[in-house]
Amino acid sequence: MKTAIFGASGYTGQELIRILSGHPEVSLTAVTSRRFAGKEIAEIFPSLLGITSLKYQDTAPEEITKIADIVFLALPHGVSMEIAPVFIRAGKKVIDLSADYRLRDLGTYEKWYGKHVSAGLFKNAVYGIPELYREEIRETALVANPGCYPTSIILGLAPALKNKLLDVNTIIADSASGVSGAGREPQIGSLFGEVDGGFKAYKVGKHRHTPEIEQELNRLAGGKFVISFTPHLLPVKRGILSTIYASLKKDISIADLYSLYSSFYTAEKFVRICPVGTFPNISSVCGSNFCDIGLAVDPRTKRIIIISAIDNLIKGAAGQAVQNMNILCNWKEDTGLQMAPLYP
Amino acid sequence: MKTAIFGASGYTGQELIRILSGHPEVSLTAVTSRRFAGKEIAEIFPSLLGITSLKYQDTAPEEITKIADIVFLALPHGVSMEIAPVFIRAGKKVIDLSADYRLRDLGTYEKWYGKHVSAGLFKNAVYGIPELYREEIRETALVANPGCYPTSIILGLAPALKNKLLDVNTIIADSASGVSGAGREPQIGSLFGEVDGGFKAYKVGKHRHTPEIEQELNRLAGGKFVISFTPHLLPVKRGILSTIYASLKKDISIADLYSLYSSFYTAEKFVRICPVGTFPNISSVCGSNFCDIGLAVDPRTKRIIIISAIDNLIKGAAGQAVQNMNILCNWKEDTGLQMAPLYP
């Protein structure tokens, strides 16, 4: 199968190149970048020397339709929406890693992100969390690959919400992400000197992933509610940990909670429930497509604490995108994604 | 004034040596360590070469009473309680950095920590957060220097609780600490290979600082309630950030909240309220005795989010201990503590 990556100059693009280069079913036929057009990938990412000999090109989407059947869009929001329709019209499959097709409500999109120019495609798009929407993904031509924070929070809460365990108005998601989530653009806030030894919250109460998270949690719980979501910046390269709090509507033992989660994800290759009493560490999923989930019930406060960890560039971006491609193509879902976490 | 440090082999002890060596009013006459007895401090901590020429000694507390008027106990809980009474009986001032005299209720202490052998001293001890209990500290002979997490959370919540802004049953404190908080004992969990690139929660719902935090928050609010407190381990050497959530009992604008906090701490040299819209970073307090506090009001969820940052070894331990000593001795409260944060 021929694939291409549109906008492959950043960390997510690089991760897609890396994973696709080892994927036995696909050939990567083109990677685009306006900035790096004409340069070899390995000139920009020396780690890929000898892994790929492709050069970046600055090619119109119309040209790419001729050499790829599945296209990954690793573009900023606002740009994807101008490119995706070209591929859809040409009958291609699109996996969009931006936020442009994740929200189903135009008003919400425009409130948080700005004007949308191809909202007509909303109805075609499927929100690409395989563990929840595998069948819909299989049928679609446009996968809206989820945000990194939303992936960690939605997977963490899904079993509890589906089982109506929680007072949904009490949900608080306190998350922390590695710096690669901010991309590879040079900016003071991402400098080593600013990040190393530091830890801070940012966009408190204002992060654009909030409506995406709420949309999906509302859908899982079958109701309308808002949550608190606070992202923090971690001095690590990769990884997201979400610590999620909610009041329990009914008593549940930790053993039952563990069973419930284990059953919910029993067929899932990429979700691991941590043994009772243990909790995830982002370093234990680094380099893999796993989402690790740990559970606690606090009898003192009658709250549940759910902690989930992913590699933001893999399960939170490129890996999940490839997982979605595998579903679209009816390949084994872990094809090209079997890498064990790199530890230490 | 002659001071000594009992149990100075760890990071907190080292930090006390470092600060006291630059303190213009005191001379450090003895530092004890069973393990390092006979060795020069600079042999254990080469950073202190030329700063101090003291050697570690393994001396009975009775001997130390003869050469020190103020004694810092940088010992594990359970050990302080055996040593502190000696100094108190000898008429010395004691600043205890362990948990042994922080709790006022013997039952609570013994539930979380184990047997207490000198609970009779509880009534003498003052909980040493100067910003809240300055007058009591001035009069006591036994300061219970607060825990690092509690310091960050109590200072963060004090103005809101005193002003009855919060539904106290909804308080959640999500905290993260640098590794120096785990001490300098060799253990797998503190190895660079385990910590770097990682982030995890630990002792979820079970950390021993919980009753200490609740005791002080209850006292500030004038009522009985429990909170959720989740500590996390950060891949940094120093720093604690606490992100604290609570539902508001009444509406308040961010401007009013900022005013309220600024007024509350207006006379305090070591509490800085971040300008509205900005939030603390542990790297901005590193190496200093500051506690930085940032504030947000989320109208969507009607929650307040308070974020506080300290250097766990300074405002969370040795610096606050010296601040308490300055109060005990009627010196300017920032004597020896004027170091600006080390940035970057």
Added chain:
Amino acid sequence: MKTAIFGASGYTGQELIRILSGHPEVSLTAVTSRRFAGKEIAEIFPSLLGITSLKYQDTAPEEITKIADIVFLALPHGVSMEIAPVFIRAGKKVIDLSADYRLRDLGTYEKWYGKHVSAGLFKNAVYGIPELYREEIRETALVANPGCYPTSIILGLAPALKNKLLDVNTIIADSASGVSGAGREPQIGSLFGEVDGGFKAYKVGKHRHTPEIEQELNRLAGGKFVISFTPHLLPVKRGILSTIYASLKKDISIADLYSLYSSFYTAEKFVRICPVGTFPNISSVCGSNFCDIGLAVDPRTKRIIIISAIDNLIKGAAGQAVQNMNILCNWKEDTGLQMAPLYP
């Protein structure tokens, strides 16, 4: 093919488990550890949850001979020498990751390491750098897997020495290693608080890899000489960079030097020569079996500067061991080793 790992409780053992779990030609039948006997691997290394369900066992080597045809010894020097003979006598293939069979001269071994109890096997052992000794490896039953520092330095110097470019008495190798090289034993010097933000030399002029490096460089150059080797400790988890200096015996342009190196390694999958003017970074080989080599000629000083980078746990240990196994078994040499570096 059935394989076992003897002594798999540390970082190298873990890396072997990780790589072998994804190797299509082998099944891992046993992993031993005295300390962790009876525990699941994933209990010790949560990153491997779902990757393997093996438990650590404390089994005599005689028992392991019954269930494995190839045995990896990931043991400290001095211990391997007691175990290896059992497997050799039983007709098994042994890949020893300790130093016990790397040196060919008993006197040298005993001077740097201490008494040797199975020096009779020296003649059987092949020094396992595939790029230099592939044919000998194929025929042996005992591979002495090279040290991490030696691998980086020997691969860096081999083409220059074979081509007699250097004044061999001027060779200086200045190397730096990530902390995983020190193993997973709890010790103060490997704590995050000691390592992060730090950089230091250690064992200056005294590191035990020195005789191993000299033995192999002497062999490559066909002569007797000593070198300066200074290891440093880097605040990273993985990676070794060696910056190697030597005076040129004759003039050579950088273009010719690049050609010479490229030709020398042209058939090698795991050695990458950096384009002229670029130099390796340990982060560009992290997670892979690559050795990257960069070259400079300094006309001012008439010195060559060779810089090589490897992942110390992979090309410097477990990956090279698996590469050696692939040769022993006549499999494609990169079987199970095709992982691209994990970047960023």
Added chain:
Amino acid sequence: MKTAIFGASGYTGQELIRILSGHPEVSLTAVTSRRFAGKEIAEIFPSLLGITSLKYQDTAPEEITKIADIVFLALPHGVSMEIAPVFIRAGKKVIDLSADYRLRDLGTYEKWYGKHVSAGLFKNAVYGIPELYREEIRETALVANPGCYPTSIILGLAPALKNKLLDVNTIIADSASGVSGAGREPQIGSLFGEVDGGFKAYKVGKHRHTPEIEQELNRLAGGKFVISFTPHLLPVKRGILSTIYASLKKDISIADLYSLYSSFYTAEKFVRICPVGTFPNISSVCGSNFCDIGLAVDPRTKRIIIISAIDNLIKGAAGQAVQNMNILCNWKEDTGLQMAPLYP
């Protein structure tokens, strides 16, 4: 004494502000920055909230002459040379932290840096290493504050060169610096994602500090020679470690070498010679004005290995500049510089 900082928007400028704010003899009257003009310093560097209330201004040097007697130039090379003459003409003292007045030979300057427009001032400038040129510094109006790498290498070699111990044609300085040395400009190479977990050499054989180092080493040894100097980028914020190799011209025991170094620096407050057998760590000087020096003699290779460590922003820049100011003003040389290293 009134001081000003011209060009204070970067890390070195910030460090000067930080140190001068705690200096008992000076008042900081102005800090300039084109980019940040009108902003409070604490807006750019939140760590300085409450430490200073100055605002950045964009003021002509002529104006600054009216409000400052000593001016620090924390400007890029090429810019200082346009500004310094204004202050010199106005009879002010200038401490220039750029490279513009460090070299004494116009040709050398222009070969490595480009055109010089005020080379007439070369004769006025004194190279500001107090340990070597204290008396000259006291008399000058223009201090050329040394580069960070040169400081570490020159202090490391001075006693050996003055005592003619070395074959000067064999000197190799292998150095590594924290990222703050690259400044605070946003650039991909300084991003956390690029630096963390990495280690690489850069500008191999081409770093502009080379002629500065050679000039001073030549002067110390009284002869003409070149050296190899290779800088590396460390994943730390602060610190430079230089590992320096040279062949010994005559035998010397490590004890004698230690004595020689100790005597040479016996009156120096900011140079610490590590006890024999121990070596410096950049984390042991972090946050201080110390230069730590460790020594080894390798009888096998007849080489000396000298290792020196400084905090690049303090002894390598702002701290040394303040030390020079103290000399210019006849204050105690460690005034405002007594901070002990921040460890861990």
